[in-house]
Amino acid sequence: MSGFDPVRRRFLLGAGGLFVVGATGCESFLRWRMTGRDNSGFSPTSYSFEDTDRCLLTAEAIEGPYFIPRAEMRRDIREGKPGIPLSLRLRVVDASGCAPVAGALVEVWHCDALGVYSGYTDASPDEFAVSPPWTWPLEPSDATRFLRGFQTTDADGRVDFDTIFPGWYTPRVQHIHVKVLTDGEDALTTQLYFPDEVIAAADPTEPYVQRGASPYTNRNDGVIHESGGADGGWLRISGDVTKGLAGSVTLGLPS
Numbered sequence: 001m002s003g004f005d006p007v008r009r010r011f012l013l014g015a016g017g018l019f020v021v022g023a024t025g026c027e028s029f030l031r032w033r034m035t036g037r038d039n040s041g042f043s044p045t046s047y048s049f050e051d052t053d054r055c056l057l058t059a060e061a062i063e064g065p066y067f068i069p070r071a072e073m074r075r076d077i078r079e080g081k082p083g084i085p086l087s088l089r090l091r092v093v094d095a096s097g098c099a100p101v102a103g104a105l106v107e108v109w110h111c112d113a114l115g116v117y118s119g120y121t122d123a124s125p126d127e128f129a130v131s132p133p134w135t136w137p138l139e140p141s142d143a144t145r146f147l148r149g150f151q152t153t154d155a156d157g158r159v160d161f162d163t164i165f166p167g168w169y170t171p172r173v174q175h176i177h178v179k180v181l182t183d184g185e186d187a188l189t190t191q192l193y194f195p196d197e198v199i200a201a202a203d204p205t206e207p208y209v210q211r212g213a214s215p216y217t218n219r220n221d222g223v224i225h226e227s228g229g230a231d232g233g234w235l236r237i238s239g240d241v242t243k244g245l246a247g248s249v250t251l252g253l254p255s
Contacts (some may be wrong), residue, residue: 037224039218042225057253059231061190061223077146077149081147085245086247087245092180095253100155101153104181104187107178108150110175113165113166120142168216172216177191190230193224232249
């Protein structure tokens with residue numbers, strides 16, 4: 001399939017996707033079924049530097065179609081977007097010994113409370129984004145860059161972002177994308193997730209209530225499934241939806 005690297009191809013083929021190979025060898029994308037996956041058998045593990053010095057190798061996940069490299073260097077990525085305040089606290093370590101990785105470039109991006117990504121504000125959150133020619137990332141359609149940013153880790157491997165709790169879009173549960181680069185090379189591409197109870201508490205609040213509860217859940221999300229339960233991708237959450245949330249996790253890189 002032109003435009004896909006092997007990792008993207010492996011995830012797409014394994015995520016319940018249906019592909020047909022014609023006589024010419026061109027593959028036609030019919031549907032990527034993201035529901036119907038049963039994640040109840042997974043028991044993912046995640047650690048936060050805020051309560052333990054333990055770490056593990058963070059599971060890889062697809063980059064997705066909405067990545068814009070090095071969009072904005074900043075801590076506060078909100079640009080006035082409404083939503084529950086979220087302090088995102090990340091620590092990057094070497095998973096083999098948990099030593100902090102200083103000077104790593106950490107990029108984050110996610111949709112707004114109504115499921116819209118900056119750079120692609122004409123894309124409907126109710127329609128699956130990938131269409132011919134199936135190349136990722138998609139070419140941005142506009143100059144907006146809200147809820148995107150990058151920073152470099154400090155001597156302790158830390159980087160913090162001020163953002164909001166994300167909404168949902170077809171066909172995904174609420175999540176945050178993260179990419180880590182060391183020495184200019186991709187070291188980790190992953191996604192971060194929220195406990196079910198946090199999602200349930202956010203659903204009836206403004207502006208999330210305008211969109212309603214998502215049919216895509218931690219139980220049936222296809223990317224979580226293809227990440228084997230997404231070890232290392234589950235945020236430790238404190239605070240509450242009325243005053244704001246804090247989410248922290250330790251990201252373990254391969255040696």
